[in-house]
Amino acid sequence: MEEIAPPLPTAGEVLVRLHAAAANPFDWYMADGLLAMYKITLPATFGRDGAGVVEAIGDGVTEFQVGDAVYGQADPEDDGTFAQYVVLRADRLLRKPKAMSFAEAAALPNAIYAAWSALFSPTKGLDLQPGQTVLIHGAGGGIGSLVLQLAKWRGARVRWRWRAGHR
Known part of the structure; x- marks a missing residue:
């Protein structure tokens, strides 16, 4: 394990500080090497589903603002949600309902x-x-x-x- 600087969002992306991440069968299959159709670059951060708070936005992102609570899914070939910070495409994010916990939203x-x-x-x-x-x-x-x-x-x-x- 190593500590690294948070990634930076580029155009169409959002930096999310994660409060919760979920594991699902996709993550297990990826870790077992059963999804060879996806090309990952090692070292890689796994995890696809997560929920947290927007920390920064890339160019062209208008639907979210810093401080918004969100949940979403990482692209299979990008770094994932088993981390403190993740960059996600804005089109793969939704606003977290206030009545839903971060853990509940991460499971969706x-x-x-x-x-x-x-x-x-x-x-x-x-x-x-x-x-x-x-x-x-x-x-x-x-x-x-x-x-x-x-x-x-x-x-x-x-x-x-x-x-x-x-x-």
């Missing part, structure tokens, strides 16, 4: 991006529209529970199963 990015893409992406997902019906298997897990909530928010009819015999 991987699951919410997967759920959102599965439901709403016209090229990779269902492109779910109001009034359509969606069946969700495994609605009790992280991604499944968010899929259920997002589908209801979109106005879809939701059928779900988390255990045999329940609906």
Whole structure:
């Protein structure tokens, strides 16, 4: 372990002082070398999901200000959130709701991006529209529970199963 100066954001990026980071299966797969399609440069800082406070903004960033509480996800090929500071692309950040802790917010990015893409992406997902019906298997897990909530928010009819015999 070594102490280094915080990185500096460039155009379109935000420097975040992290208060919480989350580990998810992606991080395990990356550490085990199972995601060879991503090119990382060693030494590397792993971790994709995190939440914290904006410390600095790069050129062109208008949606965030220093002091904003945010949560988001690092690009797989960039340094990650298992650090005190991380530079994240502004388009991979959201404002943290005041009612949510930093730890709760840090747990969301991987699951919410997967759920959102599965439901709403016209090229990779269902492109779910109001009034359509969606069946969700495994609605009790992280991604499944968010899929259920997002589908209801979109106005879809939701059928779900988390255990045999329940609906």
